[in-house]
Amino acid sequence: MNYFIVTYAIYLLVSIALTVWVAKVLFNNGRIFLIDIFHGNTPLADSVNKLLVVGFYLINIGYISLALKYANTLVNAQMVIEVLSYKLGTIIIVLGAMHFLNLVVFFKLRNRAQLSKPVN
Template sequence: MVETAYGLYLLITIAITIWVARTLSKNGEVFLIQCFGHNAELARSTNHLLVVGFYLVNIGFITLTLSLGAEPKTMPDAIRFLSGKVGIAVIVLGAMHFFNMGAISHFGRKVNGWLFDQKVVVA
């Protein structure tokens, strides 16, 4: 029972992490391009770095939390175990997303402000 619950926890949370990372990467590139003053190369590079960091933090969190809490002994315990652990992992994924969006938005405003406040003089 314990091994099955742990296996399901890892399978579910890592699959969700991969799906979220791919979805955010694919759909976030347009946002990043806008934030970085239409510099597509910088946006793609940043997007890739964010995905790598997202995987590292979330998979690290998932594996660390595996050992927390009581081991399930019965089927109801296993369901509670899975729902609690998957729920926490999903909340962390959402929090990471909002943190990243806030940081990128803040950084993007600084970059855009710097880029667009400069006066270009052509002689």
């Protein structure tokens, strides 16, 4: 059995699935912030939201690809699980960091928009 192929396949499937899930959560829940930031301009908010998701995918899938290689020897299932645990844990931390970075950006943009909102 080629443990490298199994490890790479599981790593890629789980990492990309997690990336897609986080991107969907950010896309769906970030929309309301962007609509508020852009003072109700829904087409602009939706467009920016899509661009943010594309950037999110590019950064995360690029990192996932760069982190794929494993240089040591995999000789048994235990090593496969340990390597997957380390690699997937790293990806989860990166996704979490990207999620919080997006939240910070949304809140900063929202606060700036609130300060510049015309008073009626």
